[in-house]
Amino acid sequence: MGSSTSVRQLLSSLPEELRRDAELLLSHLLSVKPWELYFLNELPREVLARFNELLRRRLEGQPLAYLIGEWDCMGRTFKLEPGVLVPRPETELLIEKVLERIKDEPLTGLEIGVGSGCIAVNLLLERPGLKVTGVDVSEKALRVAALNAERHGVTGRLKLLKGDLYRPVEGQRFDFIVSNPPYLPEAAWPELPPEVRAEDKTALVAGRKGTEVIERIVRGAPEHLKRGGWLFLEIGHDQGAFVEELLRRAGFTEVNIFKDYAGQDRVAVAQWS
Numbered sequence: 001m002g003s004s005t006s007v008r009q010l011l012s013s014l015p016e017e018l019r020r021d022a023e024l025l026l027s028h029l030l031s032v033k034p035w036e037l038y039f040l041n042e043l044p045r046e047v048l049a050r051f052n053e054l055l056r057r058r059l060e061g062q063p064l065a066y067l068i069g070e071w072d073c074m075g076r077t078f079k080l081e082p083g084v085l086v087p088r089p090e091t092e093l094l095i096e097k098v099l100e101r102i103k104d105e106p107l108t109g110l111e112i113g114v115g116s117g118c119i120a121v122n123l124l125l126e127r128p129g130l131k132v133t134g135v136d137v138s139e140k141a142l143r144v145a146a147l148n149a150e151r152h153g154v155t156g157r158l159k160l161l162k163g164d165l166y167r168p169v170e171g172q173r174f175d176f177i178v179s180n181p182p183y184l185p186e187a188a189w190p191e192l193p194p195e196v197r198a199e200d201k202t203a204l205v206a207g208r209k210g211t212e213v214i215e216r217i218v219r220g221a222p223e224h225l226k227r228g229g230w231l232f233l234e235i236g237h238d239q240g241a242f243v244e245e246l247l248r249r250a251g252f253t254e255v256n257i258f259k260d261y262a263g264q265d266r267v268a269v270a271q272w273s
């Protein structure tokens with residue numbers, strides 16, 4: 001792409017399926033809104049060079065979110081780095097289900113697998129009376145979650161701890177536990193598109209059936225919830241019946257499985273009473 005090309009010409013020369021990503025990359029590089037791009041004339045040579053480089057990496061399968069270094073969740077922007085899961089639109093349903101039940105009292109929550117912090121930070125911003133402990137096995141995720149807590153001004157109410165599931169919070173009980181755990185079966189991994197496999201496998205895959213981490217979270221939840229406390233889990237599209245049964249057998253009540261906007265099982269909610 002030559003340096004004399006106008007932005008409009010440059011974007012319309014790209015195949016339709018690449019244009020939206022190209023707009024986002026360019027608007028990120030120029031710090032303008034995507035629609036503003038169409039009012040610009042020529043690009044500075046160094047911006048064009050950087051754009052070509054990012055577009056090449058995008059075509060090689062790098063997630064757009066890693067190339068621009070941030071992504072939105074619930075209309076808020078979160079910093080991201082390779083190795084930290086890109087927030088998915090389905091996770092907004094999980095956040096909404098928490099907000100439906102957790103009102104603004106001085107409450108405490110535990111998030112298992114805090115990742116970028118997109119769940120915990122959104123909850124803290126919506127519920128000023130809340131304090132959350134976020135656990136993750138990934139050092140990198142915890143570092144990015146800390147940056148996002150700072151960016152959104154909730155550092156004082158988000159405690160971040162490294163470790164496996166409940167290990168960092170032994171002996172503690174919370175008003176609720178929320179998790180978007182890894183829930184894909186091992187066999188699904190090789191079939192995933194390259195841009196998903198460019199993410200961290202530990203964030204996505206959980207054993208042969210995909211339910212290994214969910215089962216461990218459910219098993220440990222009664223020891224970490226106060227009486228009347230809630231458990232909120234994001235689950236795989238076909239795991240609703242299994243997780244519902246798992247929760248009932250563990251002694252939970254008010255068990256509900258909610259479907260996402262595509263009509264697939266997505267969120268499990270249950271009460272420990």
Ligand SMILES: C[S@@+](CC[C@H](N)C(=O)[O-])C[C@H]1O[C@@H](n2cnc3c(N)ncnc32)[C@H](O)[C@@H]1O
Nearest residue numbers: 085087113114115136137138164165180181203
């Ligand atoms: C699906 S990602 C969710 C990240 C973020 N909460 C979100 O919704 O975008 C799962 C997260 O769980 C973490 N994780 C995986 N296994 C874990 C374990 N045994 N204990 C704690 N965290 C774990 C991963 O590092 C990853 O950050």
